[in-house]
Structure formats: structure tokens, C-alpha cells
Amino acid sequence: MSSQIKFTDITAGQQRRHFRENDLGAFENTYKAEITAVHRLTAIENLFRIQIVDPTDRKKFVFQPGQFVMLELPGIGEAPFSISSSASRHGDLELCIRRVGSLTNFLFRLDRGTHVGIRGPFGTGFPMDQMHGENILLIAGGLGLAPLRSPIAYVQENRNLFDNVDIIYGTKEPSQLLFTYQYDMWRADDVNLHIIVEKGDPAWKGPVGMITKVLQDIFMHRHADYFQKTYAIVCGPPVMFKFVCTMLNERSIPMEKMFVSLERRMHCGMAKCCRCNIGSTYICLKGPVFDYWSVMNMKEAI
Amino acid sequence: MLFRILKHEDLKKLYDLLSRGNRVIGPVRKGADKDGNPIYAFEEIGDFINIHLDYTTTKIPAKKFFMPFREVMADFRIKGKDWEKKIGFNIGSPFIVFGMHACDINALNKLDKVLLGSHYPMPYYAAKRKNMFIVGIDCIPQPYCFCRSMGSDTALHGFDMFLTDLGDHYFVEILSDTAYNFLRQITNAEPTESDHARYMKAASEKNRKFTAHVDTTDLTKILDMEFQADVWKKWGDQCLSCGTCANVCPTCYCYGVDESVALDLSRAQKIKSLYSCNLIDFAEVAGGHNFRPESHTRLKYRYYHKHRGFVEAYEESLCVGCGRCGESCLAGITVPEVIASVRGGEN
Ligand SMILES: Cc1cc2nc3c(=O)[nH]c(=O)nc-3n(C[C@H](O)[C@H](O)[C@H](O)COP(=O)(O)OP(=O)(O)OC[C@H]3O[C@@H](n4cnc5c(N)ncnc54)[C@H](O)[C@@H]3O)c2cc1C
Ligand code: SF4
Ligand code: SF4
Numbered sequence: 001m002s003s004q005i006k007f008t009d010i011t012a013g014q015q016r017r018h019f020r021e022n023d024l025g026a027f028e029n030t031y032k033a034e035i036t037a038v039h040r041l042t043a044i045e046n047l048f049r050i051q052i053v054d055p056t057d058r059k060k061f062v063f064q065p066g067q068f069v070m071l072e073l074p075g076i077g078e079a080p081f082s083i084s085s086s087a088s089r090h091g092d093l094e095l096c097i098r099r100v101g102s103l104t105n106f107l108f109r110l111d112r113g114t115h116v117g118i119r120g121p122f123g124t125g126f127p128m129d130q131m132h133g134e135n136i137l138l139i140a141g142g143l144g145l146a147p148l149r150s151p152i153a154y155v156q157e158n159r160n161l162f163d164n165v166d167i168i169y170g171t172k173e174p175s176q177l178l179f180t181y182q183y184d185m186w187r188a189d190d191v192n193l194h195i196i197v198e199k200g201d202p203a204w205k206g207p208v209g210m211i212t213k214v215l216q217d218i219f220m221h222r223h224a225d226y227f228q229k230t231y232a233i234v235c236g237p238p239v240m241f242k243f244v245c246t247m248l249n250e251r252s253i254p255m256e257k258m259f260v261s262l263e264r265r266m267h268c269g270m271a272k273c274c275r276c277n278i279g280s281t282y283i284c285l286k287g288p289v290f291d292y293w294s295v296m297n298m299k300e301a302i
Numbered sequence: 303m304l305f306r307i308l309k310h311e312d313l314k315k316l317y318d319l320l321s322r323g324n325r326v327i328g329p330v331r332k333g334a335d336k337d338g339n340p341i342y343a344f345e346e347i348g349d350f351i352n353i354h355l356d357y358t359t360t361k362i363p364a365k366k367f368f369m370p371f372r373e374v375m376a377d378f379r380i381k382g383k384d385w386e387k388k389i390g391f392n393i394g395s396p397f398i399v400f401g402m403h404a405c406d407i408n409a410l411n412k413l414d415k416v417l418l419g420s421h422y423p424m425p426y427y428a429a430k431r432k433n434m435f436i437v438g439i440d441c442i443p444q445p446y447c448f449c450r451s452m453g454s455d456t457a458l459h460g461f462d463m464f465l466t467d468l469g470d471h472y473f474v475e476i477l478s479d480t481a482y483n484f485l486r487q488i489t490n491a492e493p494t495e496s497d498h499a500r501y502m503k504a505a506s507e508k509n510r511k512f513t514a515h516v517d518t519t520d521l522t523k524i525l526d527m528e529f530q531a532d533v534w535k536k537w538g539d540q541c542l543s544c545g546t547c548a549n550v551c552p553t554c555y556c557y558g559v560d561e562s563v564a565l566d567l568s569r570a571q572k573i574k575s576l577y578s579c580n581l582i583d584f585a586e587v588a589g590g591h592n593f594r595p596e597s598h599t600r601l602k603y604r605y606y607h608k609h610r611g612f613v614e615a616y617e618e619s620l621c622v623g624c625g626r627c628g629e630s631c632l633a634g635i636t637v638p639e640v641i642a643s644v645r646g647g648e649n
């Protein structure tokens with residue numbers, strides 16, 4: 001698929017400035033992937049399962065929880081989506097996608113069997129190995145559960161490597177909750193699941209309020225030494241980062257042990273187009289996952 | 303570095319030699335502005351007499367030859383649910399840039415750092431950039447030039463040969479063996495002590511002609527500290543968010559990607575177009591949130607990227623001080639003025 005660069009002589013009889021073609025091959029390298037299943041999650045969110053068509057490429061496709069792919073619909077466009085499935089399933093990915101604009105609207109009209117393009121995986125992941133032996137707080141707001149589902153899968157698959165695990169998840173309304181069918185399974189894996197909505201409905205029996213309220217409640221029952229060995233992964237709208245991370249920091253969890261995922265528009269995923277650039281940082285290359293200390297040191301990051 | 307001396311009348315011989323079988327790009331005169339001053343542009347040269355080596359600055363840099371404003375990145379053939387993607391790096395034929403100023407050569411060196419030397423080298427750029435041969439030429443500082451402040455008034459690398467006019471002959475710096483082999487075919491000489499002295503005199507005379515300056519001392523820190531400063535709002539109110547500054551800048555490389563599809567849905571194209579962080583939707587994300595909704599936040603971002611972010615990443619600024627952006631800005635916004643005002647000087 002990759003085209004070759006040839007270098008023509010400018011002068012008599014000499015090959016000029018040879019450039020390694022292999023280095024360049026990655027740039028537009030698209031894997032063809034088939035949509036193998038589509039699940040409706042909410043009125044505006046679907047889970048797409050896509051599988052890289054070539055079995056060799058599929059095996060080679062390795063990623064970290066937190067990384068993303070560029071999904072391309074030929075003729076429509078390309079956009080970044082976090083991989084929302086287990087990293088142990090190479091090249092067979094689930095993407096949880098919200099219908100917001102041109103590309104996503106088109107995607108929601110495609111059937112199983114359609115081919116899409118994917119490039120990647122790109123960006124940084126959550127440093128799961130660092131967290132071994134520690135407590136984990138997985139905190140998501142709204143669509144933030146999409147990128148969080150991959151670290152959740154990691155924790156489930158390696159449950160013995162972690163101490164206390166909490167998933168704290170909030171949305172505006174109960175109808176917006178994602179992956180409701182998985183909650184029992186998470187609980188069965190000895191994960192504390194706390195769900196809260198900002199506004200209940202007649203059927204809603206759970207707590208009502210903001211995510212920070214859940215955190216307050218849990219923290220009341222945790223000893224000081226709990227906070228000494230706790231990591232947090234926070235995904236959601238940027239406003240949430242500030243509130244949640246400040247609260248965690250007040251409990252003496254270092255900002256370097258909190259991880260967030262930043263959102264920017266991305267056109268290349270390869271630190272070239274500058275769409276995602278903040279100062280000297282390309283979110284697509286050095287992120288989207290950052291520790292909160294780094295985010296605090298970036299202007300206009302959130 | 304090797305130095306040679308080339309007689310004025312032999313320059314045409316060099317041109318003829320280089321242009322044999324190669325495209326030559328060089329500065330030509332395109333017309334005059336309202337005050338009668340000539341307007342120059344880089345264009346393909348058919349004849350040596352069309353080259354104006356004594357040109358001031360071209361309105362638009364040479365970037366269209368290695369970083370076109372619009373470029374097809376890939377073609378798709380679509381058949382129902384399936385498709386094939388064909389990538390083309392648009393290699394083009396090799397070319398010679400005959401008469402490039404030091405600032406523009408330095409601009410290429412900076413672009414090379416991001417587009418070639420980084421994590422994912424960019425083949426679209428490499429394909430053209432690696433097929434260039436550059437003849438540099440000395441220049442006369444213009445009122446808007448501040449390349450000396452940016453350390454770009456001389457080029458140390460990034461060219462094949464560089465000519466400095468010493469009156470009746472050129473002082474030639476040779477950097478590539480390609481250049482050496484070309485030069486071997488025409489009459490030239492070893493420079494003497496007096497040629498060296500004349501070269502140094504010419505250089506110091508040039509230095510004295512710079513009028514615009516930018517104080518870059520501690521600039522990265524100052525930009526950080528003054529991030530919320532009111533002066534940005536002042537400049538932002540003036541800025542039209544037109545993106546001209548990025549258009550004419552030899553180091554601006556930001557782009558956007560669009561796809562278009564044929565009416566019968568059988569073919570599609572992926573197209574890269576140069577963009578500008580001054581344009582309103584540059585930092586907009588899904589859901590309509592815009593990280594830089596006001597013109598001053600975008601203008602500030604352009605300065606921030608060039609004079610702070612890039613310095614942090616590459617230990618140099620992403621501005622060569624060519625002054626083109628200030629010259630072309632309809633709102634009269636110039637880099638020396640903006641930086642001076644952010645530093646708290648005159649504004
Ligand atoms: C690292 C990363 C991971 C992500 N992961 C996920 C994920 O897991 N799931 C997910 O759903 N999303 C994710 N996103 C967001 C996703 O990339 C965007 O939602 C996607 O780009 C939307 O594409 P679209 O073409 O459908 O929307 P667009 O058509 O690009 O529209 C997006 C928004 O842009 C605005 N807009 C578009 N066109 C115009 C116009 N002409 N004029 C004015 N405004 C306009 C609108 O406000 C619209 O809401 C992620 C983003 C990043 C950076
Ligand atoms: S600074 Fe000048 S050229 Fe640049 S966007 Fe603003 S008005 Fe246009
Ligand atoms: S920012 Fe302005 S002065 Fe600096 S390189 Fe670009 S056009 Fe030239």
C-alpha cells in the first residue's frame with residue numbers, strides 16, 4: 001500500500017541524500033477493518049466492533065489501554081477514537097462512538113460487513129504496570145467511560161495485581177448511562193461500582209448529584225494509608241478534571257499519580273498538522289493521556 | 303567548509319550547468335506595488351536573465367514547491383462496502399532553488415526538524431525536500447527584517463552552495479559534493495587573504511543595516527508569565543483572523559485534512575491543505591467547544607507556538623525574522639511590535 005520515494009539525481013552520476021523509505025511508510029498506513037458488530041448503547045451512542053481484515057496485521061496490532069486510532073471513512077473523513085476494548089484482543093477493537101457530526105453520522109448508517117480504515121494505534125496509554133499493587137480509582141463522566149473501558153478490562157483480567165478498585169461513573173440522566181449490561185460483571189470481579197446521575201427519573205433508585213459527591217462519600221470511609229498507595233484515572237469533560245483532581249490532591253494523592261485524557265481535534269495523529277498542539281506539546285504524540293501535573297503546566301490544556 | 307571565488311560573468315555558466323535537465327526556481331520580478339517598489343516571487347525560471355538575485359524578499363516564500371497549499375494525500379476507489387486506498391507522495395521532479403536568502407534556508411532547516419527529524423517523518427515533504435539543490439545568495443536587510451535577532455541572518459547548513467557578492471566576483475561557500483562537482487566544471491579560484499577580508503567587511507556592513515530588532519532574552523519565560531496580559535487583547539482586537547500571516551510565513555506548516563467523494567461514489571480523495579491557527583475553527587472540538595474562541599487567544603497562540611513551544615521542543619524559535627507576516631498583515635501587526643509590547647516596552 002505504501003508508495004515508494006525515489007530520488008533522482010540533480011548532478012552527474014550521483015545519488016543524492018538517500019532517505020530511508022521504511023521510516024516513511026508509517027505515515028498514511030491504513031489498515032482495512034471490517035465492522036463486525038454494532039450495538040446500540042443509548043440514543044446517540046453505539047458500540048462498533050471492528051476487526052482488521054488481514055490476519056497478520058491483526059496479530060501485529062498491539063496497543064495500550066488509553067491509546068486511540070484514527071478511523072477513516074473514505075470520502076467522508078477521519079477522526080480519533082479511543083479504543084474501548086481489552087488490549088489483549090489484538091486488532092479486534094471496540095469503539096464506543098457518539099453521533100455528533102458529519103463523520104459519526106455517516107458511520108451510524110453503515111452496516112456490518114462494511115470496510116473502514118484505521119490508522120494507529122496512536123498516542124500514550126495509561127501506565128497500567130506502574131499501578132500494580134496499588135489501589136485504583138477509575139473515574140468517568142459521560143462519554144469518558146469509553147476510554148476508561150480498556151483500563152477496566154485490564155484490571156478485570158489482572159484483578160490479583162491490584163488492591164482496592166473503584167469505578168465511579170456519572171452522567172446527566174439515567175438514559176445516558178453507557179455499558180449498563182456490564183455493571184454486574186464488573187461487580188462480580190470485586191470492583192466497587194458507584195454510579196450517580198445529576199437528574200434522576202421515576203425509575204431511578206440510585207444516588208443523585210455530581211461525581212464529587214460520590215468521592216466524598218467513599219473517602220469518608222477510607223483510611224489515610226489508602227491514599228498513600230492510590231492511582232486515579234479520570235476521563236470526562238475537562239471541567240470535571242479540575243474538580244475531581246483537586247479533590248484527590250487534597251487527599252494527598254500526588255498529581256503525578258492521576259491520569260487524564262485530553263481532547264483535541266486531530267487531523268494527522270502524528271504530530272504534524274498542529275491541530276492538537278498546545279505550546280510545545282502534541283496531544284496526539286505525548287498524549288492524549290497525561291498525568292495531571294503535566295496538564296497543570298500546560299496553558300489552555302483544559 | 304570549502305570556499306571558492308567565482309567571477310560575476312561566470313555565474314551564467316553555473317546556471318546553465320545546473321538547469322541542464324533540472325527545473326530551476328528563482329526570484330523573479332512580478333510587478334510593482336503602489337509606491338513603485340518591485341514585487342518579487344519565486345517561480346520557475348526559463349532564462350537566466352529573468353532571475354533577480356538582488357531581490358528584497360519575495361511576498362510568498364518558496365514553500366509552495368515543497369509544501370503545496372493543497373495536496374492530494376491519497377486516492378480511494380470505492381466498490382460498495384469495500385475500497386482500495388492508494389497513497390501518493392507527489393514526488394515531482396527534482397529542482398534547483400537558485401538564489402535563496404539565509405532566512406529562507408533557515409526556515410527549511412526548522413521545517414526539517416519537525417517534518418523530517420521527528421517521530422513520524424513526513425513523506426510528502428521529504429519526497430520534495432530531498433530532491434532539492436539550493437544555491438543561497440546574500441541579501442540586503444530591509445526595514446522589516448529582524449532575522450539577525452532570530453539568529454537566521456546567516457545559514458550554516460541546509461544549502462548546497464552559498465554566494466556572497468563581493469562586487470566583481472562571488473565568494474562561494476560549498477557544502478555538498480554535488481555542488482563541488484558542478485563547480486569543478488567552470489572556472490573558479492581559491493580565495494585569497496584579501497578576498498577573506500572583503501567577505502568579512504561585506505558581512506559587517508550588512509549587519510549594520512538591520513533596523514528592526516526583537517529582544518529574545520528570556521522570551522519563553524516572559525511569554526509564559528504574560529499569558530494573561532492585556533496587550534494580547536489589544537492586538538487581538540486589531541487582528542482580522544484572516545490567516546494571511548501563516549500563508550506568507552516560510553515556517554508555518556499547520557494543515558487540515560478533508561476528504562471529498564465523487565458524485566457516483568466510486569472514487570474519493572484525501573486532501574491536505576495548509577491552515578492557520580488564526581482561523582476561527584482551528585481549535586474547535588466535537589460538541590462545538592472551542593479552546594481558542596477569541597481572536598486574541600488565537601493570535602497569542604501563534605506567537606506562543608513559534609516563540610515558546612518550538613523553543614522548548616527544539617531549542618530554537620519557529621520564526622526566522624523574515625518580516626513577511628508583518629509586511630502582509632492588513633491590520634499592521636508585526637512581530638517586533640507584538641513582542642516588544644508583551645515584554646512591556648513601547649506599544
Ligand atoms: C484522543 C481522542 C479520543 C476520542 N475518543 C472518542 C471516543 O471514544 N468516542 C467518541 O464518540 N468520540 C471520541 N473522540 C471525539 C471524536 O474524535 C469526535 O467526536 C469526532 O471527531 C467527531 O467527528 P464528526 O465528523 O462526527 O464530527 P464533526 O462533523 O467534526 O463535528 C464535531 C463538532 O464540530 C462542530 N462542527 C463541525 N462542522 C462544523 C461547521 N461547519 N461549522 C461549525 N461547527 C462545526 C460541531 O460543533 C460538531 O459538534 C475522541 C477524540 C480524541 C481527540
Ligand atoms: S495577524 Fe494580521 S495577517 Fe495574521 S490573522 Fe491577524 S490580521 Fe491576518
Ligand atoms: S512569523 Fe513572520 S517573521 Fe517569523 S518567519 Fe513567519 S513570516 Fe517570517
Ligand code: FES
Binds near residue numbers: 275276282283284
Ligand atoms: S493530530 Fe496532527 S498534530 Fe496532533
